[in-house]
Amino acid sequence: MDINPLHNGMEHSDDMELRLWEYIDGLSQEPSVIERLIAENAEWRAKYAELMEVHQLVQSTALEEPSLRFTKNVMEEIARLQIAPATKQYINTKIIWGIAAFFLTVIVGFLVYGFAQVDWSAGNSNGNPMGVDFTSVDYGKMFNNTFVNLFMMANVILGLMLLDRFLNMKRKKMLER
Amino acid sequence: MHAKTPDNELIQDVLQGNTAAYAELVERYRSFVFTIALRYINSREDAEEVSQDIFVKAFRSLADFKGASKFSTWLYTITTTTCLSFLRKKKLAVQSLDNEHVFAVAENVDGGMSANQVEQKSRVQMVNEAIRMLSPEDSQVITLFYKGEQTLEEIAQIIGKEPNAVKVQLHRARTRLKEKMTKHFSAEVRDIY
Numbered sequence: 001m002d003i004n005p006l007h008n009g010m011e012h013s014d015d016m017e018l019r020l021w022e023y024i025d026g027l028s029q030e031p032s033v034i035e036r037l038i039a040e041n042a043e044w045r046a047k048y049a050e051l052m053e054v055h056q057l058v059q060s061t062a063l064e065e066p067s068l069r070f071t072k073n074v075m076e077e078i079a080r081l082q083i084a085p086a087t088k089q090y091i092n093t094k095i096i097w098g099i100a101a102f103f104l105t106v107i108v109g110f111l112v113y114g115f116a117q118v119d120w121s122a123g124n125s126n127g128n129p130m131g132v133d134f135t136s137v138d139y140g141k142m143f144n145n146t147f148v149n150l151f152m153m154a155n156v157i158l159g160l161m162l163l164d165r166f167l168n169m170k171r172k173k174m175l176e177r
Numbered sequence: 178m179h180a181k182t183p184d185n186e187l188i189q190d191v192l193q194g195n196t197a198a199y200a201e202l203v204e205r206y207r208s209f210v211f212t213i214a215l216r217y218i219n220s221r222e223d224a225e226e227v228s229q230d231i232f233v234k235a236f237r238s239l240a241d242f243k244g245a246s247k248f249s250t251w252l253y254t255i256t257t258t259t260c261l262s263f264l265r266k267k268k269l270a271v272q273s274l275d276n277e278h279v280f281a282v283a284e285n286v287d288g289g290m291s292a293n294q295v296e297q298k299s300r301v302q303m304v305n306e307a308i309r310m311l312s313p314e315d316s317q318v319i320t321l322f323y324k325g326e327q328t329l330e331e332i333a334q335i336i337g338k339e340p341n342a343v344k345v346q347l348h349r350a351r352t353r354l355k356e357k358m359t360k361h362f363s364a365e366v367r368d369i370y
Contacts, residue, residue, distance in 0.1 A: 054355050064208065
C-alpha cells in the first residue's frame with residue numbers, strides 16, 4: 001500500500017482529472033455524481049473550471065491551411081490516374097483455392113506414398129522406437145516407379161496450369177491499362 | 178443555401194466516373210489532413226507534398242472504401258500510415274515533448290520576442306504552438322478528437338489502439354498540453370485563468 005501522502009495526493013488529482021475530462025467530453029458514466037461534486041466541493045469546482053478553460057481553448061484552435069493551389073495540384077495529379085479495382089475484385093478466390101488444392105494434393109500424395117512404403121509387420125527391432133527399419137526402405141524404388149512418375153507429372157501439369165492462369169491475368173491487366 | 182452533399186454520395190459520383198466530385202472531398206478535408214501531416218512532419222513543404230500524396234492514394238483506393246466507417250476515419254488512417262512511412266523513408270527526427278533541444282528552441286523563440294509581441298500573440302496561436310510542442314502521437318489524438326470530429330472508437334481504429342488506451346492517451350495529452358501552456362506561455366495562461 002502506498003503510504004506516501006504525496007503519491008496519494010497525485011493519484012487523487014489524476015483520478016479527479018480523468019473523471020472530469022470524461023464528464024466534459026460527455027462520456028461520464030456518473031454525470032449526476034460529478035455535477036454534485038462540482039457544486040459542493042471547492043477543489044472539484046476549481047479543477048473543473050481549469051479543465052474547461054483548456055477544453056475551450058483547444059476547441060477554439062484553427063486548423064492549418066495548405067497552399068491555395070492544393071486542391072488544384074491534387075486534381076491535376078489524379079487526372080492522369082485511374083481508380084484501382086477493389087482489392088476483392090483482383091484477388092481471384094479460385095486461384096487461391098487452386099494453389100491450396102495443389103499443395104494439399106502434394107502433401108497428401110507424399111504422405112500416402114510414404115506410409116505405403118512402411119513395413120508395419122517389421123515390429124520394434126534394434127531399439128528403433130518407431131518400429132520402422134529405415135535401412136530397409138528402397139529409396140531408388142521410391143523415385144523410379146510408375147506411380148511416382150505419374151504423380152509428379154500431374155503436379156507439373158497442375159503447376160503449369162496455375163502459371164498460365166497467373167500470366168493470363170497479368171496480360172489482361174496490362175491490356176486494360 | 179445548399180445543403181452539404183454527404184461524403185458517400187460524392188464517393189459514388191467519383192466511382193461512377195465524375196472525377197470532378199473528388200475536388201469537393203479534397204476541399205472538405207484538406208485542412209484536417211494537412212494539420213495531421215504537420216503534427217508528424219515539421220516542414221510545411223513536406224507536409225503539403227505528403228498531404229497531396231494522401232489524397233492521390235485515397236483516390237486510387239476509393240473502390241476499397243465500403244462505407245463501413247466514416248470517410249474521414251478511413252482518410253485519417255491513410256494519413257497516419259503515409260506520414261509514418263514518409264518519416265521511415267526520410268528518417269527524420271520526430272520532435273518530441275521530451276526533446277530538450279526543442280524546449281530550448283521554444284524558449285529562445287519566446288525569449289527573443291519583446292513583451293509587446295508576446296502580449297499580442299493570440300490565445301489561439303498560443304494553444305497551436307503548445308500543441309506543436311507535443312509529441313506527434315499526442316498532438317494527433319488531440320487534433321482528431323477536437324478538430325477531426327472523431328469519436329474515441331474511431332480514433333482507436335485510425336491509430337490501431339484500443340478505445341480505452343485512446344481515452345487514457347487523450348487524457349495524458351491534455352495534461353501535457355496544460356503543462357506546456359503553463360511552462361512556455363505562463364503570461365498568457367495567467368491572463369486566461
